[in-house]
Amino acid sequence: MIKFIFKLLKFIIPLFLIIFAVLLLASKNHQFEFSKMYSNVEFENIYKSPSKDLVAIGNSKLLNSIDKNTLKEEGKYSVAMLGYSSANISVSKLTLETYLNNCSVKPNLVLLEVSWFTFNNHRTQLHKIVGDLFLRDFKLWTNLLGKNASNLLPKVKKATTTSLKRFVGVKSNLKETTYLDKIDHSLPKEKGDKFNFEEFEAGFPEHLAGVDELLLNDFNAIVDLCKANKIDLILFTAPEAPEYNKYQKDAKRIKSIYQDLSKSNKNIFYLDYTFGSDLWDDKYEDWLVDSHHINQSTLFTKDLIRDIKKYTNNKVFKD
Numbered sequence: 001m002i003k004f005i006f007k008l009l010k011f012i013i014p015l016f017l018i019i020f021a022v023l024l025l026a027s028k029n030h031q032f033e034f035s036k037m038y039s040n041v042e043f044e045n046i047y048k049s050p051s052k053d054l055v056a057i058g059n060s061k062l063l064n065s066i067d068k069n070t071l072k073e074e075g076k077y078s079v080a081m082l083g084y085s086s087a088n089i090s091v092s093k094l095t096l097e098t099y100l101n102n103c104s105v106k107p108n109l110v111l112l113e114v115s116w117f118t119f120n121n122h123r124t125q126l127h128k129i130v131g132d133l134f135l136r137d138f139k140l141w142t143n144l145l146g147k148n149a150s151n152l153l154p155k156v157k158k159a160t161t162t163s164l165k166r167f168v169g170v171k172s173n174l175k176e177t178t179y180l181d182k183i184d185h186s187l188p189k190e191k192g193d194k195f196n197f198e199e200f201e202a203g204f205p206e207h208l209a210g211v212d213e214l215l216l217n218d219f220n221a222i223v224d225l226c227k228a229n230k231i232d233l234i235l236f237t238a239p240e241a242p243e244y245n246k247y248q249k250d251a252k253r254i255k256s257i258y259q260d261l262s263k264s265n266k267n268i269f270y271l272d273y274t275f276g277s278d279l280w281d282d283k284y285e286d287w288l289v290d291s292h293h294i295n296q297s298t299l300f301t302k303d304l305i306r307d308i309k310k311y312t313n314n315k316v317f318k319d
Contacts, residue, residue: 022164023135025167026135026159027138027163029163030135030136030159030163031163033162033172033174034174035174035177036085036177036179037086037179038083038178039178039180041178042080042081043082045080046080046098046102047136047137051104052078052080053107053109053316054077054078054079054110055080055082055099056071056079056081056112057092057096057110057112058092058112058114059083059085059086059087059088060085060086060179060293061293062111062113063081063085063183064289064293064294065239065297065300065301066111066297066300066301067298067300068081070297070298070301071301071305073305073317077317080099082095082096082099084129085179086127088118088125089118089215089218089222090126090148090214091126092112092218093221093222094130094140094143096225098136100225102137106231109233109316109317110226110231111234111236112222112234112235112236113235113236113237114219114237115238115240115292116209116240116245116248116250117209118209118219119209119212119254120209120212121210121212121215123215124212126152127155128155128159131152131154131159131160134159135159135163148214194241194289195241195242195243195291197243197247206249209250209251219257226267232267232315232316233268233269234269234270234271234314235261235262235269235270235271236272237255237272237273237277238292238293238294239273239274239280239284239285239300240274240275240288240292241285241288242275244292245274245276258272269308271307284300287299287300
């Protein structure tokens with residue numbers, strides 16, 4: 001039996017060392033690629049100059065509604081815009097986790113866009129960016145012990161392969177572009193509702209978003225990270241089409257998660273800009289390009305900063 005164990009170790013230890021060496025080589029040569037899903041420079045800066053006053057995380061709703069330069073308030077604050085189009089809350093959690101793992105000074109504020117579909121069980125898929133994050137930050141590998149391990153490993157494998165190809169001289173043919181390049185900031189020519197009922201029913205046939213346990217756990221992990229590091233967390237829901245909001249049967253249930261957190265934690269705040277809320281403004285309907293994306297990020301960010309100053313006692317934006 002002892003001889004068998006020694007033979008097994010002789011096989012496993014060299015194999016482990018080879019795998020580790022390959023991952024280390026891939027990590028050292030990794031670069032975030034150009035993509036219309038995000039800003040590769042913003043993610044690259046996590047590992048180069050990560051200490052910012054404010055970190056913004058979320059999906060395309062964040063990227064469409066928030067303007068980084070406006071958030072800076074004429075240079076008073078430094079900002080990391082770490083949104084990724086189509087990202088679910090699990091991706092946002094990993095993004096914040098790697099940022100905190102690598103920053104020398106913790107941010108004072110985290111801005112997170114949340115919505116009716118944040119916990120929808122059809123949004124549990126992970127994206128390519130996750131493999132990139134794991135390759136750059138080995139501390140994230142503790143997440144492989146969780147329920148989402150089977151989804152994580154293929155992303156890590158793909159990122160490793162891409163990085164090794166770069167190492168041996170295979171050039172990328174990706175166009176130099178970011179998510180912001182595809183946003184048309186001109187006001188929509190057609191006024192009025194941008195809601196498409198057929199598309200809505202295709203995605204939500206029962207008009208319910210639901211609450212997936214894994215996604216809710218990752219959302220709570222974001223909350224815990226902010227609490228542990230004494231970081232103010234501002235949750236906000238960007239404007240959506242009134243008709244889109246009216247068909248959301250469990251919207252009150254979802255929003256109660258954000259509202260209850262805000263009421264029970266002095267450093268967590270929730271600002272809701274959807275139809276029927278106190279912060280809704282009819283002008284937002286004219287800024288919509290579809291049911292849940294606006295394109296007037298500069299104007300909306302000014303409104304958001306105004307309301308953060310008015311309704312929260314955060315450490316960053318003050319009158």
